[in-house]
Amino acid sequence: MSKEQAESFAWKVMNESTPGKPAPEHKLRLGVLISGSGTNLQAIIDAIADGTLPGVEIALVISNSAQAAGIQRALNHRLPVIYLPWRKFPRDAFLREMTPNEAQIAGLLQFFRVDLVVLAGWMRILSAPFLERFNRRVINIHPALLPREGAGEIYILSNGEQIPVFRGMHAAQMALDAGISITGSSVHYVTPVVDAGPVICQQEVAIEPGDTEDSLQERLKLVEHKLIVEAIKQLL
Numbered sequence: 211m212s213k214e215q216a217e218s219f220a221w222k223v224m225n226e227s228t229p230g231k232p233a234p235e236h237k238l239r240l241g242v243l244i245s246g247s248g249t250n251l252q253a254i255i256d257a258i259a260d261g262t263l264p265g266v267e268i269a270l271v272i273s274n275s276a277q278a279a280g281i282q283r284a285l286n287h288r289l290p291v292i293y294l295p296w297r298k299f300p301r302d303a304f305l306r307e308m309t310p311n312e313a314q315i316a317g318l319l320q321f322f323r324v325d326l327v328v329l330a331g332w333m334r335i336l337s338a339p340f341l342e343r344f345n346r347r348v349i350n351i352h353p354a355l356l357p358r359e360g361a362g363e364i365y366i367l368s369n370g371e372q373i374p375v376f377r378g379m380h381a382a383q384m385a386l387d388a389g390i391s392i393t394g395s396s397v398h399y400v401t402p403v404v405d406a407g408p409v410i411c412q413q414e415v416a417i418e419p420g421d422t423e424d425s426l427q428e429r430l431k432l433v434e435h436k437l438i439v440e441a442i443k444q445l446l
Protein backbone atom coordinates (compact mmCIF):
# COMPACT_ATOMS: atom_id res chain seq x y z
CA MET A 211 0.00 0.00 0.00
CA SER A 212 1.42 3.36 -1.03
CA LYS A 213 1.83 6.17 1.49
CA GLU A 214 -1.07 8.04 -0.19
CA GLN A 215 -3.33 4.96 -0.05
CA ALA A 216 -2.48 4.39 3.64
CA GLU A 217 -3.21 8.02 4.46
CA SER A 218 -6.49 7.93 2.58
CA PHE A 219 -7.46 4.68 4.37
CA ALA A 220 -6.65 6.20 7.76
CA TRP A 221 -8.67 9.28 6.90
CA LYS A 222 -11.66 7.11 6.00
CA VAL A 223 -11.44 5.11 9.24
CA MET A 224 -11.36 8.27 11.26
CA ASN A 225 -14.02 10.20 9.39
CA GLU A 226 -16.57 7.81 8.02
CA SER A 227 -19.15 6.02 10.13
CA THR A 228 -19.26 2.23 9.98
CA PRO A 229 -21.95 1.10 7.54
CA GLY A 230 -24.99 -0.19 9.37
CA LYS A 231 -24.00 1.47 12.64
CA PRO A 232 -26.22 4.47 13.40
CA ALA A 233 -24.44 7.73 14.13
CA PRO A 234 -24.37 8.29 17.89
CA GLU A 235 -27.45 10.31 18.63
CA HIS A 236 -27.84 12.74 21.47
CA LYS A 237 -29.79 11.29 24.36
CA LEU A 238 -31.81 13.37 26.78
CA ARG A 239 -29.57 13.41 29.84
CA LEU A 240 -31.40 13.46 33.17
CA GLY A 241 -30.15 14.75 36.49
CA VAL A 242 -32.33 13.14 39.17
CA LEU A 243 -32.44 14.82 42.59
CA ILE A 244 -33.59 12.68 45.49
CA SER A 245 -33.94 12.85 49.27
CA GLY A 246 -35.52 9.52 50.18
CA SER A 247 -36.58 6.07 49.09
CA GLY A 248 -36.10 6.77 45.38
CA THR A 249 -38.97 4.65 44.04
CA ASN A 250 -39.60 7.26 41.33
CA LEU A 251 -35.91 7.15 40.43
CA GLN A 252 -36.30 3.37 40.18
CA ALA A 253 -39.30 3.80 37.87
CA ILE A 254 -37.17 5.93 35.54
CA ILE A 255 -34.28 3.44 35.68
CA ASP A 256 -36.67 0.58 34.85
CA ALA A 257 -38.34 2.50 32.01
CA ILE A 258 -34.95 3.19 30.43
CA ALA A 259 -33.92 -0.45 30.88
CA ASP A 260 -37.09 -1.89 29.36
CA GLY A 261 -37.06 0.48 26.37
CA THR A 262 -40.07 2.57 27.44
CA LEU A 263 -37.86 5.66 27.42
CA PRO A 264 -35.65 5.33 24.35
CA GLY A 265 -33.31 8.27 23.87
CA VAL A 266 -33.08 8.97 27.60
CA GLU A 267 -30.23 8.33 30.02
CA ILE A 268 -29.58 9.20 33.63
CA ALA A 269 -26.43 11.32 33.69
CA LEU A 270 -26.32 11.90 37.44
CA VAL A 271 -28.20 11.33 40.68
CA ILE A 272 -27.79 13.82 43.52
CA SER A 273 -29.02 13.21 47.06
CA ASN A 274 -29.07 15.75 49.87
CA SER A 275 -29.37 12.89 52.37
CA ALA A 276 -26.68 10.29 53.02
CA GLN A 277 -29.40 7.91 54.29
CA ALA A 278 -31.54 8.07 51.15
CA ALA A 279 -32.29 4.54 49.98
CA GLY A 280 -32.34 5.93 46.46
CA ILE A 281 -28.52 6.18 46.61
CA GLN A 282 -28.28 2.39 46.73
CA ARG A 283 -30.73 2.12 43.82
CA ALA A 284 -28.44 4.35 41.75
CA LEU A 285 -25.37 2.35 42.78
CA ASN A 286 -27.10 -0.93 41.91
CA HIS A 287 -27.40 0.37 38.37
CA ARG A 288 -23.87 1.85 38.28
CA LEU A 289 -25.18 5.39 37.92
CA PRO A 290 -23.04 8.31 39.03
CA VAL A 291 -24.45 9.39 42.38
CA ILE A 292 -23.32 12.23 44.59
CA TYR A 293 -24.29 13.03 48.16
CA LEU A 294 -24.33 16.78 48.71
CA PRO A 295 -25.24 17.86 52.23
CA TRP A 296 -27.63 20.80 52.11
CA ARG A 297 -26.24 23.51 54.36
CA LYS A 298 -28.56 26.15 55.83
CA PHE A 299 -28.10 29.72 54.66
CA PRO A 300 -30.15 32.79 55.57
CA ARG A 301 -32.75 33.05 52.80
CA ASP A 302 -32.55 36.87 52.63
CA ALA A 303 -28.85 36.72 51.78
CA PHE A 304 -29.55 34.91 48.53
CA LEU A 305 -32.41 36.63 46.78
CA ARG A 306 -30.53 37.48 43.60
CA GLU A 307 -28.02 34.66 43.47
CA MET A 308 -28.00 30.93 44.05
CA THR A 309 -27.12 29.59 47.47
CA PRO A 310 -23.74 27.83 47.67
CA ASN A 311 -25.68 24.50 47.75
CA GLU A 312 -27.36 25.34 44.48
CA ALA A 313 -24.18 26.66 42.90
CA GLN A 314 -22.61 23.24 43.62
CA ILE A 315 -25.60 21.46 42.09
CA ALA A 316 -25.63 23.77 39.06
CA GLY A 317 -21.91 23.11 38.49
CA LEU A 318 -22.45 19.36 38.66
CA LEU A 319 -25.45 19.47 36.34
CA GLN A 320 -23.39 21.41 33.84
CA PHE A 321 -20.36 19.13 34.22
CA PHE A 322 -22.52 16.03 33.63
CA ARG A 323 -24.23 17.79 30.68
CA VAL A 324 -27.70 17.39 32.15
CA ASP A 325 -30.59 18.46 29.89
CA LEU A 326 -33.50 17.91 32.27
CA VAL A 327 -33.57 17.98 36.08
CA VAL A 328 -36.10 15.65 37.71
CA LEU A 329 -36.99 16.31 41.33
CA ALA A 330 -37.97 12.81 42.43
CA GLY A 331 -38.80 13.15 46.10
CA TRP A 332 -36.36 16.07 46.50
CA MET A 333 -37.29 17.78 49.75
CA ARG A 334 -35.49 21.11 49.38
CA ILE A 335 -36.83 24.35 47.91
CA LEU A 336 -34.86 25.70 44.96
CA SER A 337 -34.41 29.46 44.60
CA ALA A 338 -35.55 31.70 41.76
CA PRO A 339 -31.96 32.33 40.53
CA PHE A 340 -31.37 28.57 40.26
CA LEU A 341 -34.68 27.97 38.49
CA GLU A 342 -34.06 30.88 36.10
CA ARG A 343 -30.75 29.30 35.15
CA PHE A 344 -32.57 26.00 34.36
CA ASN A 345 -35.75 27.59 33.06
CA ARG A 346 -38.37 24.95 32.03
CA ARG A 347 -35.74 22.31 32.59
CA VAL A 348 -36.74 21.32 36.13
CA ILE A 349 -39.75 19.09 36.79
CA ASN A 350 -41.22 17.79 40.04
CA ILE A 351 -43.60 15.10 41.22
CA HIS A 352 -46.18 16.35 43.68
CA PRO A 353 -48.67 14.07 45.46
CA ALA A 354 -51.75 16.25 44.84
CA LEU A 355 -53.77 17.61 41.94
CA LEU A 356 -52.49 21.01 40.81
CA PRO A 357 -54.38 23.34 38.46
CA ARG A 358 -53.24 22.98 34.81
CA GLU A 359 -51.53 26.37 34.71
CA GLY A 360 -50.07 25.85 38.18
CA ALA A 361 -51.55 28.78 40.09
CA GLY A 362 -54.93 28.77 41.85
CA GLU A 363 -56.44 27.30 44.96
CA ILE A 364 -59.23 25.14 43.46
CA TYR A 365 -58.95 21.99 41.36
CA ILE A 366 -61.94 20.71 39.39
CA LEU A 367 -62.12 16.91 39.36
CA SER A 368 -63.26 14.93 36.30
CA ASN A 369 -66.66 14.48 38.03
CA GLY A 370 -67.03 18.26 38.28
CA GLU A 371 -66.44 18.39 42.01
CA GLN A 372 -64.16 21.14 43.31
CA ILE A 373 -61.39 20.32 45.77
CA PRO A 374 -58.75 22.50 47.42
CA VAL A 375 -55.21 22.49 46.04
CA PHE A 376 -52.73 20.96 48.51
CA ARG A 377 -49.17 22.24 48.28
CA GLY A 378 -46.01 21.61 50.25
CA MET A 379 -45.25 18.61 52.45
CA HIS A 380 -47.91 16.18 53.72
CA ALA A 381 -50.26 16.82 50.79
CA ALA A 382 -51.71 13.31 51.25
CA GLN A 383 -52.53 14.06 54.89
CA MET A 384 -54.08 17.39 53.86
CA ALA A 385 -56.35 15.53 51.45
CA LEU A 386 -57.40 13.14 54.23
CA ASP A 387 -58.01 16.03 56.62
CA ALA A 388 -60.15 17.78 54.00
CA GLY A 389 -62.47 14.73 53.93
CA ILE A 390 -62.46 14.50 50.12
CA SER A 391 -62.80 11.20 48.28
CA ILE A 392 -60.47 11.83 45.35
CA THR A 393 -56.97 13.23 45.26
CA GLY A 394 -54.10 12.50 42.88
CA SER A 395 -50.58 13.28 41.75
CA SER A 396 -49.12 15.75 39.29
CA VAL A 397 -45.85 16.16 37.44
CA HIS A 398 -45.19 19.84 36.83
CA TYR A 399 -42.54 22.34 35.83
CA VAL A 400 -40.86 23.87 38.85
CA THR A 401 -41.19 27.62 39.27
CA PRO A 402 -40.12 29.80 42.20
CA VAL A 403 -43.59 29.47 43.78
CA VAL A 404 -43.62 26.07 45.49
CA ASP A 405 -45.83 23.45 43.76
CA ALA A 406 -47.40 26.03 41.46
CA GLY A 407 -45.76 25.44 38.06
CA PRO A 408 -47.59 24.38 34.88
CA VAL A 409 -48.69 20.74 34.91
CA ILE A 410 -47.25 18.23 32.42
CA CYS A 411 -49.44 15.29 33.39
CA GLN A 412 -51.50 14.16 36.36
CA GLN A 413 -53.92 11.49 37.50
CA GLU A 414 -56.73 11.23 40.00
CA VAL A 415 -56.51 8.63 42.78
CA ALA A 416 -59.44 7.52 44.95
CA ILE A 417 -59.12 7.84 48.72
CA GLU A 418 -60.22 4.55 50.32
CA PRO A 419 -62.08 4.34 53.64
CA GLY A 420 -59.52 3.77 56.40
CA ASP A 421 -56.67 5.28 54.36
CA THR A 422 -53.79 6.68 56.42
CA GLU A 423 -51.21 9.16 55.16
CA ASP A 424 -48.84 6.23 54.52
CA SER A 425 -51.33 4.00 52.71
CA LEU A 426 -52.54 6.87 50.53
CA GLN A 427 -48.99 8.04 49.83
CA GLU A 428 -48.03 4.53 48.73
CA ARG A 429 -50.98 4.35 46.30
CA LEU A 430 -50.13 7.80 44.99
CA LYS A 431 -46.56 6.64 44.38
CA LEU A 432 -47.75 3.76 42.20
CA VAL A 433 -49.44 6.32 39.96
CA GLU A 434 -46.43 8.63 40.09
CA HIS A 435 -44.17 5.88 38.77
CA LYS A 436 -46.20 5.91 35.54
CA LEU A 437 -46.66 9.69 35.49
CA ILE A 438 -42.97 10.54 35.74
CA VAL A 439 -42.15 8.27 32.81
CA GLU A 440 -45.03 9.75 30.80
CA ALA A 441 -43.87 13.31 31.60
CA ILE A 442 -40.29 12.62 30.48
CA LYS A 443 -41.65 11.05 27.27
CA GLN A 444 -43.69 14.17 26.59
CA LEU A 445 -40.58 16.31 26.90
CA LEU A 446 -38.48 14.26 24.48
Ligand code: GRF
Binds near residue numbers: 249280353
Ligand atom coordinates in the same frame (compact mmCIF):
# COMPACT_ATOMS: atom_id res chain seq x y z
C1 GRF B 1 -43.32 11.06 46.12
O1 GRF B 1 -44.53 10.66 46.67
C2 GRF B 1 -43.43 12.45 45.55
O2 GRF B 1 -44.73 12.80 45.23
C3 GRF B 1 -42.96 13.33 46.66
O3 GRF B 1 -41.98 12.59 47.33
C4 GRF B 1 -42.23 11.20 47.16
C5 GRF B 1 -40.95 10.56 46.73
O4 GRF B 1 -40.96 9.18 46.79
N1 GRF B 1 -42.49 14.58 46.12
P1 GRF B 1 -39.70 8.34 46.29
O5 GRF B 1 -38.46 8.85 47.04
O6 GRF B 1 -39.56 8.52 44.81
O7 GRF B 1 -40.01 6.93 46.66
